[in-house]
Amino acid sequence: MLRTHTCGELRTEQIDSEVTLCGWIDSSRDHGGAVFIDLRDRYGKTQVVFGPESGLVDEGSTLRNEDVILVVGKVSPRPDGTVNAKLPTGELEVRVTQLQILNKSETPPFTPSQQELPGEDLRLQYRYLDLRRKPMQDVLQLRSRIIKMMRDYFEQHDFIDIETPILGRSTPEGARDYLVPSRVHEGEFYALPQSPQLYKQILMVAGYDRYIQVARCFRDEDLRADRQPEFTQLDVEMSFVDADDVMGLIDGLMQKMALDIKGLELQLPLPRMTYDEAMSRFGSDAPDLRFGMELID
Template sequence: MHPYRTHNCGELNRNHIGQKVRLSGWVHSKRDHGNLLFIDLRDQYGMTQSVVETDSDMFNVAEGVRIESVITITGKVVERSEETVNHRIPTGQIEVTIKDFKVESSAETLPMQVSGEQIPGEDIRLKYRFLDLRREQMQRNIRLRNNIIASIRKHMVEQGFMEFQTPILTSSSPEGARDYLVPSRVHPGQFYALPQAPQQFKQLIMVSGFDRYFQIAPCFRDEDARADRSPGEFYQLDMEMAFATQDDVFRAIEPVLYKVFNEFSPWEVTKPPFPRIAFRDSMLLYGTDKPDLRNPLLISDVTEYFKLPHVTFKAFRNQIEKGAIVRAIPGPGTNSRPRSFFDKLNEWARSEGAPGLGYVTFDDSGLGKGPISKFIPLDVQEKFKTTMGIGPGDTVFFVCDKPSTAEIFAGKVRTKLGNELDLLEKQTFRMSWTVDFPMYEKDSETGEIKFSHNPFSMPQGGAHAL
């Protein structure tokens, strides 16, 4: 018999009844029922209930073992009584009667609980990471990550891609963040840089004659944490194709994404081909170049309406004369909301660096009310309703600022309203491509021309178009 285990803790079932088995794992829980001591033994694969009788030679040893100690048990698989069957686990119809019990590693008093609903603080979890990784949720997350990466590899190979591992210690190259530097022992005073992305390496692979490259690539970026930024180290699906058009890239990657999302989530996923949204349209309609299409709200440009001579809202007019624009975001069904709803939105806007939100809310008769409604004639209010597809009971919110700021903040307002009003489509993944990015943009502070996106992208019309 194997010195540690003949089976894992998620494997035994009714087919093993009567067999002598050996299991190793962690003591998940103990229950003393007087004449019987139950021990739930856990490993990566699952949990098995074992039992020691009070008259057993093993009882005193088993009774003294602490939770999360590592033990090896040898015993006989027996069927549970009908009233004790646990249908929630695969091993729930059997238990192991312990005949031999060995403590491989005895646990001390734990600084955090591994089982149970209570989640320890992040500082404790990081300090005792080996305990944190024993928790069921963390084990489940890591298994999911493993399975997703394995699936991505499978589908990329099916699309004709070849996997490479590019160097980790390299020279510095301009990217979107600061480099992590590693001093060289052989060359004092000189440093390696950890790659922010394998961009240059994959281009070398292409000019070396390989046709389709991919990698689950580690990327290292010394940047601040944000909602869409992971400081330090993260992994990405990196790919490159030779002699390919934009459509070729889309056709190659869309089936991979669709299959992976379908495999690991019950939610509805956008079927290929994914919709394509031009950058300018995305910034106008959604206020971002990565729109959440589950949110039905659309932004409108209403700058021209506030230029009309009989619209007397000077706060906007004065800014428009200096080059500002006005974006409008609908708030369906918000006329019935209390004043506190609008006050909290304005507080949030100020916390985001904006002066606030102008708005007009339309009552059940369609008449506009609110702080700035008196400056907007009825015919213009009707234009707002027609342009934005809103009506009685709805509200229109306004953002006025220089173009780059107004676009982005309008996108934040759209996201905020979508969440506050619970408008997002449930249990769906909405995929899309944003295309036609500008190659350059002017810095609003310095007036300098700079790259607005990845400088390694091919410009439309090819390099000679530059």
């Protein structure tokens, strides 16, 4: 490992210890005799200081936003009046003794920390910059937590996580298939799955009575708010159960997710509504209960 700690890890307990940090330059301030840099990785930020004692002030002053560097230095408390209470690492700084520039950055079209962001097209063109923004990192980390939580939950209920094929035969469902030409069988095509439906039914016949998969699905549809050409779904199948068993299992998943992710305690069973009731009251099989809007005869 090149680094001993991440940029969000250091606390006052590490004061006077020597550490090695790697990360991206989030901002820099040249105060003449010293250069102050906020070093960033996905774990947080740490202030690193190129002081006159380091002999690296001139080199530090050439560093720019999004340069990737490695620094070795001593963890020190920040001087009085300079503590940043907004950062977990805000009580300390790293006094740099060694610097290694891992990668120089060209002038970026935008920086992850700027308040006024450019349009979505530019952010997508420079996706790697956009993904360095904290809101983007928070979303991906939350997604990772949710997927791990779901897998843990289903493992506790004796489910098997099985990956099903991506390349298969065309089995038209509600949308058009994405077709992939075969190099070996000229003139023939594979189809990307719209769902793992057939495969999981085969698994049920084979005796795998509890199956899950975080499955990638592909549907050749026009891009709309509720339609995506590719998406990820939690796919679940069970044998020897009825509808109440399925709803009870998902009730438990929702309860665990609300508690683990949001700290909310849900009372089970969750409210249920039959299809007939939904259609008679709201005229829809997926009513938005936040607004009421019941049908009046």
